[in-house]
Amino acid sequence: MNTFSAPKGTYDLLPPESAAFLAVREALAAPLKRSGYGYVETPGFEDVKLFSRGVGESTDIVTKEMYTLTTKGGDELALRPEGTASVLRAALEANLHRGPLPVKLWYSGSYYRYERPQAGRYRHFSQVGAEALGAEDPALDAELIILAVDAYRSLGLRDFRLLLNSLGDKECRPVYRAALQEYLRGLDLDEETRARIEINPLRVLDDKREQVQRQLAGAPRISDHLCDACREYHDQVRELLTAADITFEDDVKLVRGLDYYTRTTFEFVHGRLGSQSAVGGGGRYDGLSQMLGGPELPSVGWALGVDRTVLALKAEGIELPSAGRTDVFAVPLGEQARRALFGVVTELRRQGVSADFAFGGKGLKNAMKSANRSGARFAVIAGERDLADGEVQLKDLESGEQTSVALETVAATLRERLL
RNA sequence: GUGGAUGUAGCUCAGCAGGUAGAGCACCUGGUUGUGGUCCAGGAUGUCGCGGGUUCGAGCCCCGUCAUUCACCCCA
Known part of the structure; x- marks a missing residue:
């Protein structure tokens, strides 16, 4: 607690x-x-x-x-x-x-x-x-x-x-107010309501209680005044x-x-x-x-x-608008990849693509889980192996299809594929 | 301010003649030491709102209290 x-x-x-x-x-x-x-x-x-x-x-x-x-x-x-x-x-x-x-x-x-x-x-x-x-x-x-x-x-x-x-x-209004007051004073009402008659009689009309509403049936109407x-x-x-x-x-x-x-x-x-x-x-x-x-x-x-x-x-069961979702989620493996992919995420964001990153040094499995939860369409995954080739893995999280893309072109590729 | 209802795991809730807690979902781990969502296997979690009383024994009964909630009132 x-x-x-x-x-x-x-x-x-x-x-x-x-x-x-x-x-x-x-x-x-x-x-x-x-x-x-x-x-x-x-x-x-x-x-x-x-x-x-x-x-x-x-x-x-x-x-x-x-x-x-x-x-x-x-x-x-x-x-x-x-x-x-x-x-x-x-x-x-x-x-x-x-x-x-x-x-x-x-x-x-x-x-x-x-x-x-x-x-x-x-x-x-x-x-x-x-x-x-x-x-x-x-x-x-x-x-x-x-x-x-x-x-x-x-x-x-x-x-x-x-x-x-x-x-x-x-x-x-004052003429109507006086007429209404005169009518209300003749009704059987509780003390609080009677006090209201003197201070703000129109509000008595608003009372939800049935025993009050019943008595208001014959009350003077503003529309007639x-x-x-x-x-x-x-x-x-x-x-x-x-x-x-x-x-x-x-x-x-x-x-x-x-x-x-x-x-x-x-x-x-x-x-x-x-x-x-x-x-x-x-x-x-x-x-x-x-x-x-x-x-x-x-x-x-x-x-x-x-x-x-x-x-x-x-x-009414109307679907409520939800948060704008993340398009790209970056999953780094190891320190070198962490720096490289953090740079990719920053670049994507500056280009208007919504992107997020697996923070906290999670393992690959957990990082992928985060990627999935983010609702992102694409995951960018890279470890030392990929970076040695100057590449990153680009995974379509809907189809599961994964391809290698050059690190330098990944931002451009993503922008294109997100259109 | 006045009435009624409810308070059990992170969430939704079950529990009962009073015999010291359970499900689903979520979560975590593993199956897969470089891959999520599905599947399988396993795991953690509660001062049963709080205080007092009755009882051999209370999540369950009684009293009080706090909180939440619904209605009056009022209004967005």
Whole structure:
């Protein structure tokens, strides 16, 4: 037994499975890279107030789930629980919003939430995110949703659904909120939920418990309370998605747990992930910039969970991308051969051929075993006998066929045969 | 924070009226002292999560504890 293990709710990514994770992360980001989104990277921790003000004092993320710390200098920091607030902060700080709008950014990294771990929910998790800042245009909302769907599709993911809703804006949301509160207060609910009615009533709609959902059947619907501007905006988003061959489900109970959302909200849920079914989600946050002390900057964004997407692919039985394999494996016999073949391996690598070497002075048999395990197509084998003739043995590990090749030409020969 | 389940070899798991551990895979060695993958022969490995209790005797029963896991909650 080791003394140490990975902290609760975390896991290590190790070969060979780690290759799938990397590939998924890249696949999620690929559509963004060809759609005008620039890469942004922000610190793993921020002033705790950025999140409490941005994400919302009433959210679970802020009240229960943040990893906070006080520095030796007395600063109150928090490990980032999500990406949007940080990215917006960075953009405002660098005055990107004074340049051409919208500012389109994408990012990828680790996030931290102190939660009870369970299937698909970790205390350290990885997201790919995208934000489009400074434009109020339904096409931008649609663009982001389309890019997310295209990313999932490129991986072969099928069993996911897109839930879509509009939460209204500062005109119509308060009216709806009050109407909902009035309705909820009349229900038979537990104490915690009753408290939520006063702080964040919309989130009650999200409750999974059947006895709660049953009582919500007659609740006022946001869709009936949207102002004309919000309704028009939402209809345009829906039309653009339909035109792009994106199927979605209108879900008036989709709320999401971050306070900054306005108008468009959406979530991608997967059918075979158990309880933690959201593989991605996002929405519009027209008021966030001002909440952080910035100018008015209507924006929209999303985050896709890399861990959960990997789980979803597994659940669908989709073959996960594997590591790029080694093409050539060198097996030396003796010191002289070791130097000669190490040189060959270096040369091959410099020429772009992936090559590996039997390190550790193994015997021939073991070295051949390593060659086989590496998945290499060819083994280059040489001992004193061969080198005396200026040759090496080139073995095709699939057919077992072996030929002698001059040492000087082996790199060139291999490059040719690997084409 | 609240519930349920599970903790046995590197991995997946079996074990049972309570009589002090086993399979498959993986690993190692040899068959082949200059050749892998297949095949054959052989081999190593466990404080049965930890602590206490009951018992002549506990992997199995009881209590506690820790860890993992699933669900609520929340969300990626």
